[in-house]
Amino acid sequence: MDSLTNRLIADIKQGDEQAFAELVDLYKDKVYQVAYRMVGHVHEAQDIAQEAFLRAYTNLDKFDTTRKFSTWLFRITTNVSIDRLRKRKPDMHLQDAVKGMEEVTYESQLAATDELPEDQVVKMELQEWIQSEINQLPIKYRTAIVLKYLEDLSLKEISEIMDMPVATVKTRIHRGREALRKRMRHL
Structure with missing residues (x-):
């Protein structure tokens, strides 16, 4: 490419x-x-x-x-x-509750697939929960975690993107992982 x-x-x-x-x-x-x-x-x-x-x-x-x-x-x-x-x-997003629309949820709008609706909802809720927990991390850790684990970039690429030494990237990934682990352990 x-x-x-x-x-x-x-x-x-x-x-x-x-x-x-x-x-x-x-x-x-x-x-x-x-x-x-x-x-x-x-x-x-x-x-x-x-x-x-x-x-x-x-x-x-x-x-x-x-x-x-x-x-x-x-x-x-x-x-x-x-x-x-x-x-x-703070503002309102499409997935937020709207008065009078309590019965209509994102999950109720799902198209039929081979996967059971209950399984699909559980999977989606888990993904949303993990994304929500990542969003609670400080920006410097969130960036490193997103680029490493969600985008699967190398430490060298992350180092170039974040404009910092590889050792600092490793530290931020480690600290971000630890912070995420602590957050998820309490829930």
């Missing part, structure tokens, strides 16, 4: 808008996943992904082509996510 990415970047720098659309298409799912796992809300993650791509596009001339584009893009995404988390104000 790196040679394709490098070709697309060269084309974008020459003014090819279609090349940027192709680049977005290549990375949009992973960028969204990083954003979602950082903030835990669908619409906010979509906004963050769009902003990350906009920042990448406007700063493409600063990208060092000797490095991995995905690492640079994920760094932008985590920085935008962290900025959002710092500015976050």
Whole structure:
């Protein structure tokens, strides 16, 4: 993918808008996943992904082509996510309860699948609970945990994204895991 990415970047720098659309298409799912796992809300993650791509596009001339584009893009995404988390104000989200709609839940809207509805709900609740617990971690630990365990990135890649030494990344992952373990033990 790196040679394709490098070709697309060269084309974008020459003014090819279609090349940027192709680049977005290549990375949009992973960028969204990083954003979602950082903030835990669908619409906010979509906004963050769009902003990350906009920042990448406007700063493409600063990208060092000797490095991995995905690492640079994920760094932008985590920085935008962290900025959002710092500015976050309590608000209402689609999954929140709405007066008069107590009977209608997300689970009641599930499509039929081979998996039993009860199993699907339990699995979804477990995933939501884990994501909720990750969202309670301090941002510096949350970022390291998301990139390591949910995005499955290497320590070197995380080090580049977070702009810190590998040893510091290891410490943050360890401390984040310990904090998560303590949080989950009490529940």
